[in-house]
Amino acid sequence: MEVKILVKKRTLDLSKVLAATSELIDKQGIAAVTFPNLAKKLGIRSQSLYHYIDNRTQLLSLVGANRIKALNENLKENLVGMSGQEAILKFCDLIRDYLLEDSALAAILYHLNEYERDAEINIELLKVIELGTKLKSDEDEPISVHALVGAVLGYVFFDRSAIFSGESKEERNSNYHQMILRLIETV
DSSP states (O other), X not given: OOOOOOOOOOOOOHHHHHHHHHHHHHHHOGGGOOXXXXXXXXXXXXXXXXXXXXXXXXXXXHHHHHXXXXXXXXXXXXXXXXXXXXXXXXXXXXXXXXXXXXXXXXXXXXXXXXXXXXXXXXXXXXXXXXXXXXXXXXXXXXXXXXXXXXXXXXXXXXXHSSTTTTSOHHXXXXXXHHHHHXXXXXX
């Protein structure tokens, strides 16, 4: 008598793990990203996740890096042929709009201090900063892309919170642009 053993073929890969993590963040927030929660969502044992990632920090770094790659592509597509002050303002607007739409990436970025310098998320974020630096029309312009990205992230943080929920969209946009223009206009 011949006995056949059915082996379940592994169909899980890193991209599926990252997609499930993104979905968890979108629906339940970054605190919900635990190996047990992720394993349950994927229908696997939590130990199986270690075939793809070392820990939660690496997982969030990879999810953030993938989303920043998409942001960078969006920036490149929308900034072709632009430079100087107009390009910098558009650069900031595109990042802000993207982060207001992508709650997972916004949440991950507010934990940026938890990642090592060589983490995937930081590597991808540096590419965005490099792109912003290339938009400057003159090396002598007193524009710090570091300050711009920091200002955008800070503003997104407050845009996403309830603290300024009484402001209209027009007021938020006006105040935001006023802040960015103060950073990029020459003195």
